[in-house]
Amino acid sequence: MAHVKTDEEKQRFQVELEFLQCLSNPWYLNHLAQQQYFRDPTFLRYLEYLQYWKQPDYAKFVVYPHALHFLDMLQHEQFRDYISTSENTQELHRMQYYHWMYLRNPPGKTPVPSDTAAAPISDAL
Numbered sequence: 423m424a425h426v427k428t429d430e431e432k433q434r435f436q437v438e439l440e441f442l443q444c445l446s447n448p449w450y451l452n453h454l455a456q457q458q459y460f461r462d463p464t465f466l467r468y469l470e471y472l473q474y475w476k477q478p479d480y481a482k483f484v485v486y487p488h489a490l491h492f493l494d495m496l497q498h499e500q501f502r503d504y505i506s507t508s509e510n511t512q513e514l515h516r517m518q519y520y521h522w523m524y525l526r527n528p529p530g531k532t533p534v535p536s537d538t539a540a541a542p543i544s545d546a547l
Contacts, residue, residue, distance in 0.1 A: 446486035
């Protein structure tokens with residue numbers, strides 16, 4: 423028998439997905455570092471807990487795959503320290519931009535069909 427999700431479970435799914443996708447923004451990561459979130463053991467455990475989003479049943483809802491990469495990187499203190507400076511954040515943002523511009527859809531390569539995009543959130547609810 424299928425599990426019927428409560429409103430609370432649906433809201434938690436949406437909030438966690440939204441927060442996870444915010445992690446794809448290097449400037450948001452810099453903000454978290456500046457606000458000392460990466461020094462809070464409870465917050466670090468939350469980031470570890472969010473690793474479940476890498477499982478295919480959940481990852482299909484993630485629109486910004488860099489969020490999953492940065493979630494992995496945030497498990498390392500060296501990266502958390504690195505992202506705390508504006509210069510490093512700018513460099514990371516620049517690398518991300520060039521990845522999207524040139525590596526995601528290299529010139530001459532056929533674009534990815536839209537039917538392979540992230541699953542609609544309504545599929546999870």
